[in-house]
Amino acid sequence: MMPRTRRTAALCSVACACLLLTAACGRGFDDAPGQTAQQTSGPAGLDILIGSSGEAETAAVKQAAQAWAAAAGATATVTPAQDLQQQLGQAFAGDDPPDVFYVDAVRFADYASVGALEPYAGKISRPDDFYPTLRAAFTYNGTFYCAPKDFSTLALIVNQDLWSKAGLTAADVPTTWEQLTSVGEKLQAAGITPLALGDTRDRIGAFMVQAGGWLTSPDGKRATADSPQNLQALEYVRTLLADRLARYPSQLDAGWGGEAFGKGKAAMTIEGNWIKGALKADFPDVKYTVHELPAGPEGKGTLSFTTCWGISAKSPYKQQAISFVEAMTKADQQMAFARAFGVMPSRQSAKSAYTAEFPADAPFVDGAAYAQGPVNAPKMDSVLADFDTGLQQLTSVAPKTLLQRVQKNTQAALGTS
Amino acid sequence: MRPRRPGAARENLAGWLFVAPVVIVLGLFMLAPILMAMWVSLTDWNGQGSPFRSGVPFVGLDNYSRLFTEEGLARQDFMTSVRNNVYYVAIVVPAQTVLALGLALIVNARLLRGKTFFRAAFFFPSVTSSVAISVVFLFVFANSGAVNGLLALLGVDGPQWFADSRGVLHLLLGAAGLVDPAAPPQALTTGGPFGLSWWEWLSGPSMAMTTIIMLVVWTTSGTFMLMFLAALQDIPVSLEEAAMLDGAGRWGVFRHVTLPLLRPTLFLVVTLGLIATWQVFDQIYVMSQGNPAKTTLTPAYLSYETAFGGFEYGTGTAISFVLFAIIVALTLVQRWVLRERRS
Numbered sequence: 122m123m124p125r126t127r128r129t130a131a132l133c134s135v136a137c138a139c140l141l142l143t144a145a146c147g148r149g150f151d152d153a154p155g156q157t158a159q160q161t162s163g164p165a166g167l168d169i170l171i172g173s174s175g176e177a178e179t180a181a182v183k184q185a186a187q188a189w190a191a192a193a194g195a196t197a198t199v200t201p202a203q204d205l206q207q208q209l210g211q212a213f214a215g216d217d218p219p220d221v222f223y224v225d226a227v228r229f230a231d232y233a234s235v236g237a238l239e240p241y242a243g244k245i246s247r248p249d250d251f252y253p254t255l256r257a258a259f260t261y262n263g264t265f266y267c268a269p270k271d272f273s274t275l276a277l278i279v280n281q282d283l284w285s286k287a288g289l290t291a292a293d294v295p296t297t298w299e300q301l302t303s304v305g306e307k308l309q310a311a312g313i314t315p316l317a318l319g320d321t322r323d324r325i326g327a328f329m330v331q332a333g334g335w336l337t338s339p340d341g342k343r344a345t346a347d348s349p350q351n352l353q354a355l356e357y358v359r360t361l362l363a364d365r366l367a368r369y370p371s372q373l374d375a376g377w378g379g380e381a382f383g384k385g386k387a388a389m390t391i392e393g394n395w396i397k398g399a400l401k402a403d404f405p406d407v408k409y410t411v412h413e414l415p416a417g418p419e420g421k422g423t424l425s426f427t428t429c430w431g432i433s434a435k436s437p438y439k440q441q442a443i444s445f446v447e448a449m450t451k452a453d454q455q456m457a458f459a460r461a462f463g464v465m466p467s468r469q470s471a472k473s474a475y476t477a478e479f480p481a482d483a484p485f486v487d488g489a490a491y492a493q494g495p496v497n498a499p500k501m502d503s504v505l506a507d508f509d510t511g512l513q514q515l516t517s518v519a520p521k522t523l524l525q526r527v528q529k530n531t532q533a534a535l536g537t538s
Numbered sequence: 539m540r541p542r543r544p545g546a547a548r549e550n551l552a553g554w555l556f557v558a559p560v561v562i563v564l565g566l567f568m569l570a571p572i573l574m575a576m577w578v579s580l581t582d583w584n585g586q587g588s589p590f591r592s593g594v595p596f597v598g599l600d601n602y603s604r605l606f607t608e609e610g611l612a613r614q615d616f617m618t619s620v621r622n623n624v625y626y627v628a629i630v631v632p633a634q635t636v637l638a639l640g641l642a643l644i645v646n647a648r649l650l651r652g653k654t655f656f657r658a659a660f661f662f663p664s665v666t667s668s669v670a671i672s673v674v675f676l677f678v679f680a681n682s683g684a685v686n687g688l689l690a691l692l693g694v695d696g697p698q699w700f701a702d703s704r705g706v707l708h709l710l711l712g713a714a715g716l717v718d719p720a721a722p723p724q725a726l727t728t729g730g731p732f733g734l735s736w737w738e739w740l741s742g743p744s745m746a747m748t749t750i751i752m753l754v755v756w757t758t759s760g761t762f763m764l765m766f767l768a769a770l771q772d773i774p775v776s777l778e779e780a781a782m783l784d785g786a787g788r789w790g791v792f793r794h795v796t797l798p799l800l801r802p803t804l805f806l807v808v809t810l811g812l813i814a815t816w817q818v819f820d821q822i823y824v825m826s827q828g829n830p831a832k833t834t835l836t837p838a839y840l841s842y843e844t845a846f847g848g849f850e851y852g853t854g855t856a857i858s859f860v861l862f863a864i865i866v867a868l869t870l871v872q873r874w875v876l877r878e879r880r881s
Contacts, residue, residue, distance in 0.1 A: 207846050214851075216587045231849050235584040371701035371830070374681040502848040503611055510831050514703065517720075530611045 165195040165441035170212075170219040172205030172428070174395070174462060181461035182449075189448045195441050213237055216435070220442045224267060224431035226258040227495045230341065232431065233261035234499035239432040240266045241443050245450065250468045252425075257339070258494035259429045267429035268450045271464035273393035274488030275327050275423045277415065278379075281408040283388040287311035295415045298331070298357060305366035308388050316367040317378040317387035318358070321509045323495075324378065324391050327424050328354040330493045331417025336508070336527065337535075341498035344531035346508075347524045353418065355520035362516050369513070383407055393426060394485045398463050413484045425492035427467065465489075504530040579855035589851070601856035609733055612844075612853060616860075617732045619835040623816060625743040626751060626836070631811040634755045638762030638807065639800075645763070646770045657767075664760035671757055672824040676700070679749045699749050703831035707742025744833030750821050758814065762807045769803035770796070805876050809869055816865050837861045 169186060173179040179201045186197040202208045205223060212218040224232055232238050242248055242265040248256070255269040279294060287308045295301040305315035318324055322336070329335060334350030337343065345351075361367035368387065375381035378390040383404030390396075391414065400407055414423050430446040432439060448454060455466035456474055465486055466475055476483050496505060507530060511523040554561075574589070582597045583589040604612045641660045645653060663671060678684045679699040686696030704719070712719040717726075726737040743751060773796060781795045797804075819838040822828065828835035828843070837857055845854025 210585055210846050210849070214585050214587070214589075235586045235849070237586055369701070372681075372698060500848065500850075503615065503844070506828075506843075506847075507611055507615070507832075510829075513829070513831050533610055 165193075165438040167195060167197045167221060167438055167441060167445055168219040169197060169199045169445075170202050170205065170208065170222040171199060172223045172225070173201040174398075177462040178458075181458055185449060185454060185457070186445070189445055192448075193441065193444060195438075197445065218433040218435055220433055220436040220438055221445060222431050222433070223270065223428045224259075226427045226429070226497070229259055229266070229429065230261055230497050230499040231502070233266055236434055237431075238266050239434045239436065239439055239442075240264045241432050241439070241446070242266055242268050244443050245447055247468075247470075250470050252467060252469055252489045254425050254489060254492045254494055255427050255467050258425070258427055258497060261341075261497070267431050268446050269467035270428045270430055270450070271455065271458065271467050272425050272427035272489065273395060273465065274425045274485050274492050275324065275391050275393050275414060276484045276488060277412045278382060278390050278392055278396055279410050279412060280382060280385065280388050281410060283308070283313050283385065287313055287388065291410075294410075294412050296413075297415050298417055301415045302361070302366065305361070305364075309364075309366060314365070314368055314373065314387045315389060316361065317370055317373055317375070317381035317390040318361070318367045319378045319391070320369040320371070320513050320515075322505060322512065323424060323426070325355070325358055325512055325515075326493070327391065327414055327422055328358050328417060330422030330424065330491075331414065331419060332357075332422075333417070333419030335493055336496050336505075336531065337498055341496070342535065344528050344535060346531055347528035350419065351524055352520055355515065355523065357417075359515050359520060382409075394463065394465060394482060397482075411481060411484045413487060421491045423488040423492045425489065425494050427494065498535055500534045501531065504534050575855045576859065578851055579859055581852050583851050585849050585851055597852065601852040602860070604853060605856060605860060606732065613733050615832070615835065615840055615844075616837070616857060617734050618738075618832050619837045619840045620864075621734065621739055621741070622743065622747060622833060623818070623836045626747060626818065627812065627815045629743065629751050630754050630758075630815045631808060633751075634759045634762060634811055635804070635807055637755060637759040639766050641759060641763040642766035642770055646767055660763050661760040663757040664764075666757070668757065668820050669824050671753065672821050675749060675753045676825060697745050700746050700826060701830055702745035703833045705741025705744055705833070706748060707740055710742070711740075741833075744830070746826055746830055747834050750818075750825060750834060753821060753825075754815070754818070758811070762811070765803055765807055766800065769800050773799050801876065801878070805873070808872055808876070812868055812872065813865055816861060816868075837864075 167186075167190075169182075171179070171182055173182070179199070183199045186199050189195075190197040200219070205225075206228065209218065209222060218237070224238065229238075233240075242256075242259065245268045248265060248268075251269050252272070255272055256265055259266050259269060277294070284290075284293075288311070289304065289307065293300075293304055293307075295304045301316075308315040326336075329351050332350040332354040334345070334348045334354060336346045336351075338345050358367070362369075368381075370377050370381045373381040373384075373386040375384060375386065378387075378392050379396040379399045380403075381387050382390040382392070382396070383400050385407070400409065413421065416422070430449060432442045432446065436442055450468065452466065452468050452471040452474070455468060455471050456478070458464055459466055459475060459479070465482070466472070472486055476486055504527065508523075508527045511518060511526065515523070578589050579601055580596060580598060581589060582595040582600075604610065605616045606613065644650065645657050645660065650656065680686075681696075681698050681701075685699070689696040708717075708719045708722075711717045717723055722737045726740070727735050730736040730739055777799075778791050778795055781791045786794065817838050818836050819842070822834055822836055822839045823842075826834040828839060838861065841854045841857040841861070843854075844857060845851045848854075
């Protein structure tokens with residue numbers, strides 16, 4: 122009796138599982154390619170998923186989308202994501218992606234390489250009007266995929282009060298590495314931490330650009346981490362850290378450079394234009410000025426961060442989606458966004474209007490001319506995270522070892538040698 | 539085999555009918571997803587469309603071999619996360635079990651006043667959201683937070699808890715003068731299993747990890763205290779009194795009467811502790827995200843990061859199945875250790 126019952130039970134559960142599996146797989150799991158219609162007739166309903174920076178951005182995008190929908194005779198539903206990356210991942214896996222969504226330049230190559238994105242950027246009016254560095258950030262295998270929404274660059278933020286407390290004037294704002302060191306020493310002598318520097322590639326990478334180096338070749342096909350330029354940059358940052366002229370935010374009890382700066386724990390920080398909003402909200406009394414980053418041995422250099430309007434390759438409303446993006450990336454619409462939530466227009470034709478309205482932001486906008494975008498290659502996420510880990514230990518690990526490690530990992534990820 | 543009782547088949551059918559709801563729910567929401575995930579771990583699925591299409595490349599055990607035999611970042615990250623978690627489990631499970639038992643004994647003591655108050659106080663951390671408590675700990679252990687403030691009163695310059703990636707074992711070895719952490723001996727830094735050097739394996743939990751360990755021991759001991767308390771209240775007082783009459787001291791009663799009777803509960807607590815500690819995720823996600831220097835990376839968090847961060851769903855699910863195997867193996871070992879020994 123006993124063994125028989127057990128076997129029956131086992132058989133039954135296996136049968137049940139099989140039944141359930143087939144039931145579960147019955148629909149939706151065998152979509153043949155070509156099944157997705159290119160264009161559906163009737164009024165289009167666009168699903169737009171945005172990784173919003175806050176209420177202001179959500180409201181502004183919603184308003185702009187409604188205006189477009191009313192003019193185009195379509196509907197547009199804007200959804201702010203809680204966790205854009207994870208929600209997009211699930212939507213792609215479930216074969217039900219939104220029609221239009223934000224794509225961070227950091228993730229762009231991952232999405233483009235798996236064919237999730239529609240390469241529509243050529244159909245947008247005057248694609249050459251977008252800053253070249255932004256176009257490069259959204260170009261994969263020679264194709265410009267999606268229209269940049271807006272962008273940010275890094276600049277040097279200086280605390281006015283701490284500056285004058287150390288007896289420094291506007292003329293002392295450093296424009297070269299040497300000046301950065303000497304100004305730092307003066308601040309240190311006055312008992313002030315000179316620089317709060319984020320401990321990731323997104324800040325320290327700017328020094329690599331100033332030294333003429335970067336992690337990958339411009340086309341994203343080769344690893345170029347282990348170069349004398351990068352070594353020089355890391356050696357320099359290492360000296361700053363070792364002499365305590367620069368400190369990581371965590372050492373200053375802050376989550377990021379802007380927080381350390383706002384709390385008055387450092388006289389300078391290197392951050393992007395998002396710091397304006399953060400300081401206004403959390404530290405409204407801090408007086409600061411914005412300057413271009415000090416130039417390195419190979420001249421000026423900064424990093425740019427950007428997001429594009431991605432259109433799903435599976436969207437049934439591609440034409441409407443492109444018309445929507447067209448409306449969102451018009452110069453005057455970009456200026457409206459700039460006023461609403463403080464981003465910089467991605468079109469060069471909007472530059473003069475922007476600097477006229479926000480003259481204090483000129484150093485950020487000017488950075489676009491010599492900015493380096495994020496690493497534009499797929500499968501680099503864990504490699505870059507590992508590099509960040511190395512940068513956190515920059516004072517105790519030799520920069521050469523660190524760069525060799527990134528070089529090796531990048532080569533493995535890119536499949537080159 | 540005995541001949542079948544008449545009507546047995548109908549009884550069987552009725553039985554299956556009665557359990558059908560549970561079987562269906564478990565099958566649909568547990569077994570089927572697990573089997574699907576197992577399939578994903580054998581593929582190089584890129585997250586586009588369904589993983590059960592014909593175009594999804596089948597790679598066999600490649601995702602698993604990348605974690606164990608192939609030199610590279612995937613193995614290094616995975617082994618680092620396993621190392622971190624081994625130290626985490628090795629400290630948290632004994633500590634929370636002993637603490638929970640101790641608290642239960644205190645609350646169970648017949649002479650204690652304000653029993654309800656203490657019971658509630660000890661249990662309180664367990665019912666609070668782990669995310670909320672993690673955030674509170676972030677403040678308490680901040681560089682200028684309460685803990686470092688207290689240490690400063692004692693004249694100790696507290697560490698930068700969440701930014702400190704130094705291993706505790708390294709620090710202890712250094713303090714004992716056995717090795718110099720800045721220049722570890724050649725014998726330890728060259729070679730070692732699975733791509734990490736012996737020196738890296740022997741790091742111990744980092745300072746950042748110790749704060750998470752403290753947090754978890756504190757929050758979970760309340761739940762386990764409740765289990766021990768229930769078991770303690772089941773032990774007949776007469777048994778303990780009989781042992782006392784036979785001349786056993788307090789320790790003797792505890793060691794030879796109370797503890798053996800608690801064995802099933804001990805097994806439960808240690809098993810639950812093992813499972814929960816190997817799966818630690820939310821504290822890591824909220825407090826450190828694997829930083830500093832990957833010393834709080836755990837397999838559960840790495841699996842999430844690999845799948846959703848790096849789009850390597852195959853490797854991500856492979857990590858979770860290895861984690862599953864580790865938990866099952868350790869539970870079996872522990873069952874064998876705690877088995878009833880009867881000669």
